[in-house]
Each structure stands twice: as C-alpha cells, then as structure tokens.
Amino acid sequence: GQTPEETTTEEPTQGQTGQDGPEITLVYAEVNPLDTIVGQTGTVFKEKVEELSGGKIKIDIMASGVLGSENDVLDTMLGGGGTIDISRISAFALTSYGGEKSKLLSIPFTFVNREHFWNFATSDLAPEFLLEPHENGSGVRGLFYGEEGFRHFFTVDEVNTMEDLRGMKLRVSNDPVMNGMVRGIGADPTVVSFGELYSALQTGVVDGAEQPIANYKSNAFHEVAPNMILNGHTLGAIQVVITDEAWDKLTAEQQDILMEAGRYASAFNREISEEAENKVLDELKAEGINIVEVNDITPWQEAVKDVVAAETTNNAELYQRLVDMQ
Amino acid sequence: MSNIFNTIDKIKPAYDMTYKIVLFICKVLLIIVIFITTMAVTGRYVSFIPDPAWSEEVVLTCMAFTAVLSAALAIRRKAHIRMTAFDKYLPKKLIVALDLLADVAVLALGVVMIVVGWRYAVLLGSRGSYVSMPSVSRFWMYFPVPLAGIAMVIFELEAIYNHIRGIFLKEEVYNEC
Amino acid sequence: MSAESMAILILLGSFFVMVFLRFPIAYAVALSSVFTLLYQGLPLTTIAQQMVRGISSFSLMAVPFFITMGVLMGSGGISERLIGLAKACVGWMRGGMAMVNIVASYFFGGISGSASADTASLGSILIPMMVDQGYDDDFSTAVTITSSVEGLLVPPSHNMVIYATTAGGVSVGSLFLAGYVPAAILAISLMIGSYIISVKRNYPKGEKFNLINLLKQIFISFWALAAVLIVVVGVVGGIFTATESAAIAVIYSLIVSVFIYKGLDWKGVWKVLEKCIDTLSIVLILIATSSIFGFLLTRLGVPQLAANAILGLTDNPILLALLLNLILLVLGTIMDMAPIILIATPILLPIATSIGLHPIQFGIMIILNCGIGLLTPPVGGVLFIGSAVGKVPMERVVRATLPFYICMIITLILITFVPSISLWLPALFR
Numbered sequence: 001g002q003t004p005e006e007t008t009t010e011e012p013t014q015g016q017t018g019q020d021g022p023e024i025t026l027v028y029a030e031v032n033p034l035d036t037i038v039g040q041t042g043t044v045f046k047e048k049v050e051e052l053s054g055g056k057i058k059i060d061i062m063a064s065g066v067l068g069s070e071n072d073v074l075d076t077m078l079g080g081g082g083t084i085d086i087s088r089i090s091a092f093a094l095t096s097y098g099g100e101k102s103k104l105l106s107i108p109f110t111f112v113n114r115e116h117f118w119n120f121a122t123s124d125l126a127p128e129f130l131l132e133p134h135e136n137g138s139g140v141r142g143l144f145y146g147e148e149g150f151r152h153f154f155t156v157d158e159v160n161t162m163e164d165l166r167g168m169k170l171r172v173s174n175d176p177v178m179n180g181m182v183r184g185i186g187a188d189p190t191v192v193s194f195g196e197l198y199s200a201l202q203t204g205v206v207d208g209a210e211q212p213i214a215n216y217k218s219n220a221f222h223e224v225a226p227n228m229i230l231n232g233h234t235l236g237a238i239q240v241v242i243t244d245e246a247w248d249k250l251t252a253e254q255q256d257i258l259m260e261a262g263r264y265a266s267a268f269n270r271e272i273s274e275e276a277e278n279k280v281l282d283e284l285k286a287e288g289i290n291i292v293e294v295n296d297i298t299p300w301q302e303a304v305k306d307v308v309a310a311e312t313t314n315n316a317e318l319y320q321r322l323v324d325m326q
Numbered sequence: 327m328s329n330i331f332n333t334i335d336k337i338k339p340a341y342d343m344t345y346k347i348v349l350f351i352c353k354v355l356l357i358i359v360i361f362i363t364t365m366a367v368t369g370r371y372v373s374f375i376p377d378p379a380w381s382e383e384v385v386l387t388c389m390a391f392t393a394v395l396s397a398a399l400a401i402r403r404k405a406h407i408r409m410t411a412f413d414k415y416l417p418k419k420l421i422v423a424l425d426l427l428a429d430v431a432v433l434a435l436g437v438v439m440i441v442v443g444w445r446y447a448v449l450l451g452s453r454g455s456y457v458s459m460p461s462v463s464r465f466w467m468y469f470p471v472p473l474a475g476i477a478m479v480i481f482e483l484e485a486i487y488n489h490i491r492g493i494f495l496k497e498e499v500y501n502e503c
Numbered sequence: 504m505s506a507e508s509m510a511i512l513i514l515l516g517s518f519f520v521m522v523f524l525r526f527p528i529a530y531a532v533a534l535s536s537v538f539t540l541l542y543q544g545l546p547l548t549t550i551a552q553q554m555v556r557g558i559s560s561f562s563l564m565a566v567p568f569f570i571t572m573g574v575l576m577g578s579g580g581i582s583e584r585l586i587g588l589a590k591a592c593v594g595w596m597r598g599g600m601a602m603v604n605i606v607a608s609y610f611f612g613g614i615s616g617s618a619s620a621d622t623a624s625l626g627s628i629l630i631p632m633m634v635d636q637g638y639d640d641d642f643s644t645a646v647t648i649t650s651s652v653e654g655l656l657v658p659p660s661h662n663m664v665i666y667a668t669t670a671g672g673v674s675v676g677s678l679f680l681a682g683y684v685p686a687a688i689l690a691i692s693l694m695i696g697s698y699i700i701s702v703k704r705n706y707p708k709g710e711k712f713n714l715i716n717l718l719k720q721i722f723i724s725f726w727a728l729a730a731v732l733i734v735v736v737g738v739v740g741g742i743f744t745a746t747e748s749a750a751i752a753v754i755y756s757l758i759v760s761v762f763i764y765k766g767l768d769w770k771g772v773w774k775v776l777e778k779c780i781d782t783l784s785i786v787l788i789l790i791a792t793s794s795i796f797g798f799l800l801t802r803l804g805v806p807q808l809a810a811n812a813i814l815g816l817t818d819n820p821i822l823l824a825l826l827l828n829l830i831l832l833v834l835g836t837i838m839d840m841a842p843i844i845l846i847a848t849p850i851l852l853p854i855a856t857s858i859g860l861h862p863i864q865f866g867i868m869i870i871l872n873c874g875i876g877l878l879t880p881p882v883g884g885v886l887f888i889g890s891a892v893g894k895v896p897m898e899r900v901v902r903a904t905l906p907f908y909i910c911m912i913i914t915l916i917l918i919t920f921v922p923s924i925s926l927w928l929p930a931l932f933r
C-alpha cells in the first residue's frame with residue numbers, strides 16, 4: 001500500500017500510463033511456435049505492453065498450440081473459462097462463431113496485394129470488423145490485425161498452371177469457403193487432419209495442400225511436396241482477440257496500453273511479414289523447391305466466382321468496400 | 327429394514343433396461359462412426375460415394391457421445407481402472423468405506439458435469455456452429471458432457487444404494503452383472 | 504508459496520491421494536482438476552471444454568477402430584487362423600510369440616505411428632493369442648505395450664514431425680531415418696528380456712519347425728493375412744491414412760468373418776460389439792478426462808518448471824545428459840507426449856546441444872523418454888489401453904512390465920551416449 005506521503009508526491013504521468021492499476025497477468029495463446037511471423041508479432045506485443053505498463057500487465061505467451069487448436073482456444077475463451085485471456089487467431093476462425101464480417105477477409109482473391117490488406121487494416125473499417133464478435137455477443141473483441149502472407153497451393157507433383165491442379169486431391173480446412181474454392185478450380189477437397197498431413201503427402205493420400213509460405217516450410221511440407229504455385233488465393237489475415245471478461249478487468253488506461261501496443265505490434269507485423277516471407281522463399285529456392293509464379297490471376301478468379309458470390313451475398317456492399325480499397 | 331430394501335430393489339429391472347438402452351446407443355454410434363470414415367475414404371476414389379467435408383467433425387462428436395455414455399456403463403460393471411495394489415493389505419470394511427467414498431465423489435463429479443456442462447453447451451451453442459456445417463450448433467459438440475453427468479449420476483446412485491444395502495444387510499455387495 | 508505452486512500442489516496432491524484411495528483414475532484426474540479450478544477461482548466450464556477436446560482428435564479414432572477390429576477377428580475366426588500360422592512360424596522357439604509381438608510392432612506400429620493404435624490393434628489380436636498358447640496375460644500385455652513404443656521411432660511418426668517443427672531446422676526426413684536403428688535396438692533388447700522371462704516362467708515350446716506345415720498354415724490363413732496386407736499396402740501406397748486404415752480394417756474383418764470364414768453371423772456381430780464397447784468404456788473416458796489434467800499442468804507451467812529445474816545444476820556433460828532423461832521421464836509419468844515435446848524442447852534443446860548432443864539424437868531421446876512415460880502410472884495412455892484390451896488390472900501389467908522398463912532404460916542410455924546409433928543412418932543418406 002502507498003503511504004500518504006507517497007501519494008502526495010507529484011507524479012502526474014503515473015495515472016495516465018496505467019502504472020498504478022492492479023497488477024495483472026494475461027494468458028496469450030498462440031498456435032504457432034514463437035519464431036514464426038505470428039509468434040514474433042505476439043512477442044513484440046507482449047514486450048510493448050509490459051514496457052508501457054511498467055511491468056504491471058504481464059503477458060504470458062503459451063505458444064506452439066499447447067493450449068489447443070484455434071477452435072479449442074476460441075471455445076475456451078467464448079465459454080468464459082477464464083483460463084485463456086488473449087489469443088492470436090486467423091481472422092477466418094471467427095466465421096463459425098457468427099463472424100460474417102471477418103469471413104470477408106478470407107474470401108478468395110479479395111486482396112490483390114499486401115498493400116491492399118493494410119489499407120483495410122489501417123482504415124476506419126478495421127475497428128468495426130475487430131469489434132464484430134463483441135457486438136455479436138460472443139464475448140471477445142479484436143485488438144489488432146496482422147498477416148502471415150498469402151496462402152498458396154503446394155503439391156507432390158509439379159504444377160505449372162491452374163489446369164494442372166484439376167482432379168488433384170487437395171487438403172484444405174473443412175469450411176465451406178475453402179471447399180467451394182477447391183471445387184471451383186476443378187480439384188477435389190479432401191479431409192485429412194492437419195496432424196496427418198505430412199504423412200498423407202508423403203504416401204500420396206493427398207496430392208497437395210495450401211499454406212502461407214512460412215508455414216509451408218516450418219511444417220516441413222516442402223520435404224514431401226516440393227512444388228509450390230504462388231497463386232495467393234487468400235491472404236492469411238490474423239487478429240489478436242481478448243475476452244470481454246479480461247478487457248473489463250482493465251482500467252481505461254490499461255486498455256489504452258493494450259491498444260497502443262497492438263498498433264505497434266501490427267506495424268511490426270507489417271514490416272517483418274513480407275521480409276520474412278521473402279527470406280523463406282529464397283531458402284526454399286536454394287533447397288531446390290520448384291516455385292512457380294502466377295502472372296495472370298484472372299482464370300483463378302474466374303474459377304471461384306460462384307463461391308465468392310455465394311459467400312458474400314449477405315454483405316455484398318461491405319465486401320465491395322473491401323475490394324475497392326486497393 | 328430389509329422391507330425398505332426389498333421395495334427399492336424393485337427398481338432394478340428399470341436399471342437393467344437403462345443399461346441395455348445406453349449400450350444399444352453406444353453400439354449404433356460405433357457403427358455410424360466406422361461407416362462414415364469408410365465412406366469418406368471410398369468416396370475419394372468412387373465418384374458416386376460422397377466424401378463430405380463434415381465427416382471428421384461428425385465422427386468426433388459421435389465418438390464423444392460413445393465415450394461418455396459407455397463410461398457410465400463401466401461404472402455399473404465396476405470396470406474402471408483403479409489402483410487395487412494394496413487391497414490385500416487393507417481390512418475389508420475399509421475397502422467398502424473407500425468404495426463408498428469414491429462413488430459419492432464420482433456422483434458429485436457427475437452433478438458438476440451436468441451443471442457446468444449444460445451451461446457450457448448452451449453458451450457455446452448460442453455462439454458458434456460446426457466449422458464444416460454452419461447450420462449445426464456447437465451445442466451438440468459439448469452436449470455429451472452434461473449427458474455423461476446424467477448417466478454417471480444414474481448409475482452411481484445405484485452403486486451407492488448397493489453399498490448401503492450391503493452394509494445394512496451385512497452381506498457382500500452383490501455383483502449385478 | 505505462490506498461488507501457482509499451491510495450485511500445482513493441489514492438482515498433483517489431490518490426484519495422488521485419490522488414486523491411493525482407490526478412486527477410478529478417470530474420475531480422479533477430473534476431480535483433482537475441479538479442486539484446482541476452484542482454488543484458482545476459475546469457472547468449472549474448463550472441465551467440459553477439455554473433456555471434449557481430449558476426445559476430439561481424429562488420429563485418436565484409430566484406437567476404437569482397431570479395438571473393434573481385434574474383437575471381430577477374435578470372434579470371427581481370423582485370429583484362430585493366425586494362431587495356427589504363428590505356431591508354425593515360431594512355435595519351436597521358447598517365447599516365440601513374444602518375439603512375433605515385438606517384431607510385428609516394428610512394422611505395424613511403424614505404419615500407424617502411434618503407440619496407442621499399435622497397442623489397440625496388435626494387442627487385441629495378439630494378447631488373446633498368447634494367452635491361448637499358455638503365456639500369462641500380464642506378460643503378454645507387458646510385451647505388447649512396451650513393444651508399441653517402437654512404433655513411435657519407426658517412421659512415419661507424427662510425434663517426430665512435432666519435434667522437428669518445434670526444434671526448428673531439424674529435417675523431418677533425417678529424423679525419420681534416424682529412428683530405424685534405435686527402434687531396432689529397442690526391439691532387440693525387448694526380445695532378450697522376453698526370452699529370459701520366457702525361460703524363467705517356462706513358457707511352452709511346440710513341435711520342431713516344419714516347412715510343409717508352415718506353407719499349409721500360410722494357405723489356410725490367406726484371408727487373415729490379407730487383412731494385414733491391406734492395411735500395410737493401403738497406408739504405404741497412399742490409398743488412405745493410418746487412422747483411416749483402422750476403419751477399413753474393421754470393414755474387412757467384418758466381411759471375412761461373416762462371408763468367408765463364417766465364424767459370425769450378423770446377430771453375432773451385433774453381440775460381439777458389446778465387447779468393443781466394454782473395452783472402449785474404460786479407455787475413452789480416460790483419454791477425455793486426462794486431457795483436463797494435461798491442460799491444467801500445461802497452463803500452470805509444470806513442464807517449464809521441471810525443465811528449468813535442471814538449469815545450472817551441474818556442468819558435467821554426463822550428469823546433464825542423465826538429468827535430461829530423468830526430467831523427461833518424470834514429466835512422462837503424468838503427461839502425454841505432444842505437450843511435453845512442444846513445451847520442453849525449446850528449453851532443453853539448448854542444454855542438449857551445449858553438451859554435444861545432436862538435435863536429431865536429442866529428438867530420438869525425447870521420443871523414447873515420452874514413449875516410456877506412456878507406459879507408466881499414474882497417467883499412461885498406452886498402459887491404460889493395454890490393461891483394458893488385455894483385461895489385466897493395471898498393477899499387474901505394471902509389475903510384469905518392470906523388467907521391460909529396464910530393457911528400455913538400457914536402450915535409452917545407449918542412445919544417449921552412442922550418438923552414431925541415431926546419426927549413422929541419416930548421415931549415410933545425406
């Protein structure tokens with residue numbers, strides 16, 4: 001406790017920096033290891049929060065998915081277990097929790113380049129998207145956006161054009177958007193759990209799958225599927241969410257600290273993401289991985305037109321605003 | 327005293343019936359799970375057999391139901407793995423007392439599972455759906471937990487009753503299976 | 504004492520007390536988690552969430568599938584024929600069936616990549632076969648569960664993928680290659696152990712080897728052997744994944760039992776399903792509730808605490824190497840493999856490399872240590888499955904496994920101090 005003498009000491013900045021709030025530790029779940037783009041983004045967020053709060057708010061990052069998959073973690077947070085306060089998720093993960101707006105971020109070929117995504121992430125539309133789960137009554141809210149690069153298909157056999165993917169068994173997550181997209185390009189979406197994917201590629205149960213470049217390498221998929229076609233069907237948009245419960249426990253100053261650290265981490269993510277990805281791409285090329293550039297994206301866009309239309313009808317106007325932000 | 331027990335004993339056929347019904351459900355679920363998995367595999371190679379995106383999530387939910395329902399059956403069969411290494415060194419009365427204690431504790435756990443499991447399933451159900459089936463509420467993913475609680479409570483009540491009956495009638499707790 | 508360590512004490516303490524008070528282990532893990540959450544002032548919904556999460560892993564489905572397959576094979580006439588074949592093959596050797604079990608795990612467990620699936624599949628076929636031929640049930644179960652650890656080391660192995668990606672910069676391909684020899688050494692040490700015990704317990708020895716009889720038995724058991732072939736060819740040939748192969752094996756056993764061997768009719772199939780449910784009723788709930796326990800151990804940072812405990816204790820490389828094994832073994836007694844690998848690797852790998860252990864060699868060490876942990880009480884998934892499948896009380900399995908723990912520790916020490924066991928093969932192919 002503070003003695004009366006201490007309270008009279010003039011320290012005007014203290015109140016505003018949140019350093020006199022209650023000491024608090026927030027558990028932060030991260031599915032990937034700390035050395036990935038998203039792991040580093042989380043670390044920077046943690047360091048900034050702890051710096052700004054003078055160590056009063058501690059962030060305990062539990063990485064590598066030890067607290068469960070994205071859906072496990074979201075179920076834990078939305079169910080009010082109090083065991084996980086913050087987590088980094090892919091923006092799309094909120095779709096099965098009524099996240100109609102965040103779903104738009106992973107509609108195939110929405111973002112033409114990174115710049116386009118960051119135009120959105122720094123616009124006034126972003127806070128509206130981030131607050132969607134809170135307004136839906138899901139009990140979580142977004143703090144900031146980031147990205148882990150465009151997602152591309154990779155295959156066991158060489159693939160040079162979209163035509164080459166036709167008839168291939170491609171492993172994608174089991175949601176309607178991704179399944180619709182794979183069907184659109186004439187391939188077969190195949191259900192294989194992520195844990196069995198490496199073996200499934202090795203033995204040939206599936207012919208290919210899709211991941212951002214960095215994850216492709218960090219999961220060692222390039223060892224068994226050494227062909228990647230840079231079609232960039234979706235941008236791996238990520239966001240960091242916090243439970244309303246944890247948010248409400250914070251003082252207004254502490255909330256500001258989280259938001260400021262979020263802006264900082266978001267900017268950091270923007271800075272390293274492309275750089276880290278290019279580095280990985282060079283490493284892959286040096287290892288002899290066959291990387292195919294896609295010069296004309298129109299046939300791909302044409303192929304998935306229907307699924308894009310079907311998945312965006314509910315929010316057509318909003319989706320158009322996203323598309324127009326390039 | 328034995329009159330009371332004789333009256334309550336009349337409920338035993340109802341228990342036998344419950345056991346059979348739960349067993350029936352477990353068997354059906356196991357068949358469904360094997361069937362769906364096989365269908366998904368063959369569907370990859372045979373065009374007219376479906377290979378639906380929901381196969382994995384449905385299989386897992388069915389298996390969760392099988393797990394919790396069959397576990398309640400194991401309570402009745404006294405089949406759950408427990409440490410019995412020191413049984414031969416312990417007096418018989420103490421073992422009965424410990425069994426009773428364990429059964430009461432599991433009954434309490436069953437009640438906890440009903441209460442928090444239901445609350446959780448309803449909350450998550452109102453907030454989310456299956457990834458592969460946007461129209462199916464996540465409630466069904468977590469409903470096995472309160473259901474398990476109910477099944478546990480039902481069979482634990484019988485086990486506890488049998489202990490008490492055994493103590494009062496000074497006879498071995500009869501083995502009902 | 505900090506609130507955190509008090510919570511750990513409550514979790515582990517109340518669990519051990521309840522285990523000794525003869526509580527069913529499946530419910531003791533759940534109850535101790537309830538107490539811990541109450542102490543921490545957290546809502547109990549975590550119980551519901553984690554129970555479902557524990558059971559919601561598709562690779563885990565191999566366990567119920569293989570148990571069903573085993574029951575069908577046992578009742579439908581497939582096992583009978585395999586027994587005849589096994590007798591003709593190794594009946595002349597004392598402990599021959601134990602050898603079959605150990606060798607089968609090298610290949611079959613190698614394919615499934617999961618010790619649980621291996622115990623569920625081979626255990627539900629081989630334990631009844633061994634008992635039928637005069638082996639004790641506890642010995643048969645002990646051989647089955649210990650040899651299942653080979654499957655973690657023979658590629659493909661999901662846990663090796665987890666280690667490689669966690670360690671960073673370790674090639675999965677090299678790690679896979681590294682596993683063959685250590686798994687073979689483990690198999691040999693288990694075989695030696697089994698042989699000694701078989702001689703001691705005076706297990707039967709049949710007639711002399713007869714090639715004509717062997718050929719006859721191969722002919723008789725053609726459809727039974729085809730079951731194994733279908734799984735192996737299907738998985739290696741990329742027709743289905745290891746988990747899916749288990750469901751295919753069920754359907755195949757069903758067809759052979761009902762239509763070819765006619766050991767079962769449809770009514771009989773419905774009836775024997777009860778045996779499957781009996782076994783599953785014990786196994787699945789343990790998997791579900793252990794997941795709550797594991798989640799709390801993880802969230803309370805127990806693996807970090809344990810791993811950090813050996814930091815700065817000594818500079819002696821030999822002692823440090825032994826300590827690394829010790830800490831992994833201790834963690835293995837209460838936790839599952841994947842979380843240990845994920846959490847302990849980043850802390851322990853730098854120590855390991857500082858004393859000259861190669862990351863690939865350390866990976867093999869972690870896998871074997873955690874593999875042994877799957878066979879130990881109080882929380883050991885494979886031990887529980889073995890006990891349920893073999894219908895032998897857990898303590899008897901543990902007692903029968905004691906000599907095999909020694910075989911495994913000897914293997915572990917060899918792997919720790921002879922790097923070339925792990926590194927020779929990957930170097931050859933580089």
Ligand code: NA
Nearest residue numbers: 613616657659
């Ligand atoms: Na394996």
Ligand code: NA
Nearest residue numbers: 604608647650
């Ligand atoms: Na074995």
